[in-house]
Amino acid sequence: MKTEINKSLPGQVMLGIAVVGVGVLYLLDNLGIISFRNEVGILPIALIVFGVIKLFDTKAPNGYLFGAALIAIGVFLVLRKLGLPYFNLRSLWPLILIGLGASVIYKALKGRSRIATGMPDGSVSDDSVIDATAILGGFERRITTQNFRGGEATAIMGGCELDLREASIEGEAVLNVVAVLGGITLKTPPDWTVILHGTPILGGFEEKTAKPPNANKRLIITGYAIMGGVEVRN
Structure with missing residues (x-):
């Protein structure tokens, strides 16, 4: 099972890089070199970091969808704070509905496939x-x-x-x-x-x-x- 454990290393590396990067940004902000705290903030960066970590560590389709959603929301917040371009929740919620609907359809088809094929021990679920x-x-x-x-x-x-x-x-x-x-x-x-x-x-x-x-x-x-x-x- 060593290979399974080692798969978490890329996520740990990404997390370490992200923590160092945020620390550098706040240091530059405190020194007055950039205005990171007012221009961007910590929440969008945290969402992007968590999303990237999830993408590296997950092996499930729902995990990939969840990680991508976190990254998308973080990028959306960054773009909105920077004004490049202007988005609002009214233009974003249809995409959220499409993603949720696709996830529901995938789960339903996957569950139906399991029932149709059956499990090795004769059960219909696993x-x-x-x-x-x-x-x-x-x-x-x-x-x-x-x-x-x-x-x-x-x-x-x-x-x-x-x-x-x-x-x-x-x-x-x-x-x-x-x-x-x-x-x-x-x-x-x-x-x-x-x-x-x-x-x-x-x-x-x-x-x-x-x-x-x-x-x-x-x-x-x-x-x-x-x-x-x-x-x-x-």
Whole structure:
């Protein structure tokens, strides 16, 4: 599973470059060389940075759509502040509706395809790979698959809770998390070994699990907690 963990390195590099870049911009602003704080501000830059990180770390279509949306909103805010050209929300909301509609259609077709083809064990649905997103709200889900393989969980100014206590792992699973001004809670079975490889930035990763007698089932958690928190307990 080394290759899976190393895939988060580009995102960490991008995050480091972005933090250094914003620090340089604010330093130049404080020295009076440029007027970054008044002309652009931190919010558009933060949206663009989070969007780029999501694009680098995601492997799910919804993740790519979400990252692209964050970048688009950040660019929109930058252009509006600079006056190049002038946009308003009235001209932007149809694009948002088109994106949401395309996402709904994709999920519906994907779910119908799974039902039509069936799973190897004869079931018609599969939650072995999850893709959970909570924005300005809450997301709760119970996972019961006996072959959990990981996935992605994102919480932005909201909360995401995944109950994995009835699930099982065959070897290792990698779960990538992103918590921005929000929280992600994971409930795991007592026979899972949890390994944290997350990067906290003004936030935290916390593990409250008992050590199992063996390490045959391992959940590897990667990602970021930016002014937010990720908690794992059993």
